[in-house]
Amino acid sequence: MYPAQLRPARSPRAARFALAALLLGAVGALPGAPLQAREMPEAGSATEARKPNVVILATGGTIAGAGADASNSATYQAAKVPVDKLIAAVPAMANVANVRGEQVFQIASESFTDAQLIQLGKRVSQLLKQDDVDGVVITHGTDTLEETALFLNLVVRSDKPIVVVGSMRPSTAISADGALNLLDAVTAASSKEAVGKGVLVTMNDYIQAGRDVTKRTNIVPSAFSSQWGPLGMVVEGKTYFFRAPYKRHNTSSEFDIDTIDSLPLVAIVYGSGNMFPGAYTAAVDAGAKAIVNAGTGNGSVPGYLVDTLKDVRQKGTLVIRSSRVGDGFVLRNAEQPDDKYDWVVAHDFNPQKAKILAAVALTKTSDTKELQRIFWEY
Ligand SMILES: NC(=O)C[C@H](N)C(=O)O
Incomplete structure (x- = not known):
């Protein structure tokens, strides 16, 4: 040997x-x-x-x-x-x-x-x-x-x-x-x-x-x-x-697995032409604390669904704009007035990664300014 x-x-x-x-x-x-x-x-x-x-x-x-x-x-x-x-x-x-x-x-x-x-x-x-x-x-x-x-x-x-x-x-x-x-x-x-x-x-x-x-x-x-x-x-x-x-x-990182015992539910809604409000409201009804909008292009939201997503946010569920495109990154207040609607953008995180980061971040805060900071920093 x-x-x-x-x-x-x-x-x-x-x-x-x-x-x-x-x-x-x-x-x-x-x-x-x-x-x-x-x-x-x-x-x-x-x-x-x-x-x-x-x-x-x-x-x-x-x-x-x-x-x-x-x-x-x-x-x-x-x-x-x-x-x-x-x-x-x-x-x-x-x-x-x-x-x-x-x-x-x-x-x-x-x-x-x-x-x-x-x-x-x-x-x-x-x-x-x-x-x-x-x-x-x-x-x-x-x-x-x-x-x-x-x-x-x-x-x-x-x-x-x-x-x-x-x-x-x-x-x-x-x-x-x-x-x-x-x-x-x-x-x-x-x-x-x-x-x-x-x-x-x-x-x-x-x-x-x-x-x-x-x-x-x-x-x-x-x-x-x-x-x-x-x-x-x-x-x-x-x-x-x-x-x-x-x-x-x-x-x-400010997060620590030793203090995390569960993660909140975060849903992804996939963007396309001819969408319907139920895709978002079903996620809220299921208890989602955040919805990642895997939007078309720049994380866009169809005009006919803006009111649905404003309503989702007003009722307490976070709205995070990501993109189904895969590459690139979503800019704040581009395509949609995120400041006005109190939405967050996912930066360069694709929808499935934005879902993970949102769930982890939500174990610490649900403040949208803080969440946006986290999406910039990690
Ligand atoms: N290539 C793979 O590993 C695919 C398999 N479905 C998995 O994720 O477990």
Whole structure:
């Protein structure tokens, strides 16, 4: 047996094969693929000194998905493979960190509720307070990964690396992307440069800011990007950062998961032509404390619905103008007189991210000036 530092490492590509082979073995499909050797990481990589301790919190998703056949890249069951198998399938992680896993949930991320978000946030916070934990990786479905990444960015008061990772193809698929994404996540979570950078997302070789990143296509491994660009890349077990986040996050945040036990209901109403008032009033009737208007263009509100939204606000529910466009940002008093109607604008947060920020902000204040400040600052 080699000492840990001298053990032959596997290339990311080999790691990918290894995961597919292991999991296909588990579901009775293809035989394993050969593994290649890889040189030791270069000087300056995370493995040089003491290896960091990284905990992988597994929540399910496609990264833990399994299909009937290697050709099934889109038809499969999410949340099948347990964390121990995910770890065993990427032995190259042992070159960058001492890794252990915890199975927090085993669900597809579209099934996440606030209860899961809070439970996960509290566990991340608890772990990062421990001296023997240097970073946390969360394996997650990609559908709501961007919401969880933003949530943790807002509420976990720690500078230690937090990396959220998923995959677009199940572990059993040809050219599955999960193993490399996971190796990259552990590499980022082990990296000193990741300290204080906010929650990160490693997908498709890139390191993205959890605040900004969004899922833009539903099929290919390059699904995640941000209008403000990635922060860097992970290449062969080493992180390369080129930018740092500017907005308030984690230790500079005024929110703290340790004091949050529930989140208020926030609804999103999707803008289009030919809308109807009931979409908004139903949200109020359901108890929504805020409605994010995923408006057309500049977060616009149809003229025939302005009175409905003024009424919604007067009755106590907040109105937050975001845009269904995806990129760009909504300006105050552009298209609609927000000051006059006491509405808030979501700045550059897309509707699903605006929903998370609104819910978190509402745990502290329902004052619209304060909420608007929060939307500018985070
Ligand atoms: N690629 C994925 O992970 C999609 C899956 N529906 C999930 O979010 O769990």
